[in-house]
Amino acid sequence: MSIDDTEHSLANLDSFGDVAAEDDAVLDYFLSTRAVDVVENGRSFLVLGRKGTGKTAIVRYFTEGRSTTISKSLSLRGYPWNIHAQRIDRGASDIEAYVSSWRFLIAVQLASLVISGNVSGRCAGFLKKFLEDNYGGTEPQLSDVLRPSRLTLSKFSLQPSVMGNQLGGVDLERSTKDHQLGLELNALSTSIIDAVLELAADNNLGSLNLHFDELDQGLSRIDDKRRKMLIGLIIASREIRRESGKIGGKINPVVYLRSDIWDELQFSDKNKVSQTAAFHLGWDKVSLIDLVNERIKAKLGDSAGWESIATPDLMRGSQSKWNHILARTFLRPRDVIQFLNIALSKSKARDEHPIRFTNQDIVDSRDEYSAYLKQELDDEIRQHWPHWDEALQACSALSTLTFDKEDFRREYDKRKSTSNAVPTDEALRLLHRFSVIGYERRSGYGGSSWAFQYTDPEAGWDNTATKFKVHLGLKEYAKLRETRQ
Numbered sequence: 001m002s003i004d005d006t007e008h009s010l011a012n013l014d015s016f017g018d019v020a021a022e023d024d025a026v027l028d029y030f031l032s033t034r035a036v037d038v039v040e041n042g043r044s045f046l047v048l049g050r051k052g053t054g055k056t057a058i059v060r061y062f063t064e065g066r067s068t069t070i071s072k073s074l075s076l077r078g079y080p081w082n083i084h085a086q087r088i089d090r091g092a093s094d095i096e097a098y099v100s101s102w103r104f105l106i107a108v109q110l111a112s113l114v115i116s117g118n119v120s121g122r123c124a125g126f127l128k129k130f131l132e133d134n135y136g137g138t139e140p141q142l143s144d145v146l147r148p149s150r151l152t153l154s155k156f157s158l159q160p161s162v163m164g165n166q167l168g169g170v171d172l173e174r175s176t177k178d179h180q181l182g183l184e185l186n187a188l189s190t191s192i193i194d195a196v197l198e199l200a201a202d203n204n205l206g207s208l209n210l211h212f213d214e215l216d217q218g219l220s221r222i223d224d225k226r227r228k229m230l231i232g233l234i235i236a237s238r239e240i241r242r243e244s245g246k247i248g249g250k251i252n253p254v255v256y257l258r259s260d261i262w263d264e265l266q267f268s269d270k271n272k273v274s275q276t277a278a279f280h281l282g283w284d285k286v287s288l289i290d291l292v293n294e295r296i297k298a299k300l301g302d303s304a305g306w307e308s309i310a311t312p313d314l315m316r317g318s319q320s321k322w323n324h325i326l327a328r329t330f331l332r333p334r335d336v337i338q339f340l341n342i343a344l345s346k347s348k349a350r351d352e353h354p355i356r357f358t359n360q361d362i363v364d365s366r367d368e369y370s371a372y373l374k375q376e377l378d379d380e381i382r383q384h385w386p387h388w389d390e391a392l393q394a395c396s397a398l399s400t401l402t403f404d405k406e407d408f409r410r411e412y413d414k415r416k417s418t419s420n421a422v423p424t425d426e427a428l429r430l431l432h433r434f435s436v437i438g439y440e441r442r443s444g445y446g447g448s449s450w451a452f453q454y455t456d457p458e459a460g461w462d463n464t465a466t467k468f469k470v471h472l473g474l475k476e477y478a479k480l481r482e483t484r485q
């Protein structure tokens with residue numbers, strides 16, 4: 001008897017997966033989305049999304065999954081940002097001060113990637129020699145690329161030159177008066193990339209993809225220096241893609257970045273990049289049920305799906321269980337998986353067969369889920385606003401899901417500590433930016449709706465709004481009740 005002949009029961013489901021792709025068996029039930037297409041065919045090199053929207057999942061698909069591309073994952077978790085900060089290019093503008101060091105890092109990783117395949121050609125020896133001389137092997141760790149104080153170049157390999165003078169090496173450690181680092185590094189990077197492209201052409205390789213992930217790791221606050229370094233990586237990736245594109249090469253560095261961090265970067269081509277080369281990860285009701293069904297099928301068999309593991313009766317207000325859950329998320333896979341895992345543990349406490357989700361399971365999951373959501377928001381918001389808790393406490397004090405601006409002002413002012421520099425109006429704007437609250441938007445003919453950032457990003461912020469609503473996922477944590485009509 002195959003598993004498909006039995007009635008499906010949650011008793012046979014261990015979990016809906018881990019909430020972070022690093023720890024999840026995501027490749028067993030990966031859902032290929034448009035994001036995968038646009039990265040694969042090189043249309044986007046910047047993938048943006050909130051925490052939990054699937055950035056790392058895509059990286060894992062390209063680097064460990066079924067994708068046939070030549071890809072390498074470059075996680076910046078534990079990256080020595082301080083060492084990188086010292087490789088500042090004093091000859092470049094403030095905003096571009098880290099472009100040359102990132103270009104070099106990309107070049108070295110490309111060299112390592114191309115060498116790791118079974119390639120042959122004149123340049124293979126050059127690149128190998130360069131990597132071995134400087135890093136003791138052909139696979140330097142990301143954290144080691146900029147670490148040497150001096151890069152050496154042997155005579156008969158890569159021959160970068162600056163203004164007609166061939167370089168014998170490049171000092172990475174420089175005095176504060178020296179302005180040459182960028183010039184020399186760029187020359188070296190260009191000669192490495194030329195060699196990479198020549199090898200790729202000689203060996204008929206497809207595009208070479210580098211996936212930069214976890215750029216936000218180890219950050220308690222995003223300072224100016226880190227912002228400049230992130231900008232540097234984005235500009236360097238764009239330049240290298242362009243240059244290689246012009247000569248028919250296919251070099252494709254891809255940067256995966258949390259959208260709240262992207263929102264705070266400022267550089268001259270940002271709009272252009274945003275419109276032409278960025279992809280915003282987004283999920284909806286349909287794609288999220290697809291994602292959940294993939295997991296259920298992988299674990300319970302092909303004939304299983306959401307319908308077979310949940311009772312069909314509706315919840316209060318004639319709402320389906322699925323809609324009830326989704327209304328408590330930010331439409332992120334992470335939230336959905338978390339909610340379902342909590343509900344699973346509730347349902348499994350019952351001694352019955354088969355076990356399916358009941359309405360009560362869903363209701364009983366809300367407390368624990370709400371505490372999770374608050375913690376997720378902490379991870380995102382604290383970096384921008386350490387005292388955001390005080391604003392949430394002000395919401396709690398108002399005790400209903402919906403509230404007026406002036407009431408909020410009163411409660412917030414009472415709680416605002418001296419080190420919290422965010423005034424009321426700015427507090428509301430920030431809460432809206434992270435979808436903690438939505439504002440009331442009036443439409444014609446006396447109707448109104450709640451505009452949340454995650455459902456209505458185009459609506460933006462409205463300075464003049466006076467009525468707000470806290471996100472349903474926080475209702476239990478903040479101990480709020482429905483507003484009486």
Ligand SMILES: Nc1ncnc2c1ncn2[C@@H]1O[C@H](COP(=O)(O)OP(=O)(O)O)[C@@H](O)[C@H]1O
Binds near residue numbers: 019049051337
């Ligand atoms: N395309 C996908 N297919 C299947 N699961 C996904 C997909 N995208 C994201 N997930 C799941 O959603 C959760 C969050 O994804 P993750 O990649 O960790 O987000 P991020 O890196 O953006 O914070 C993980 O459990 C991950 O496995």
Ligand SMILES: [Mg+2]
Binds near residue numbers: 056057
């Ligand atoms: Mg991630």
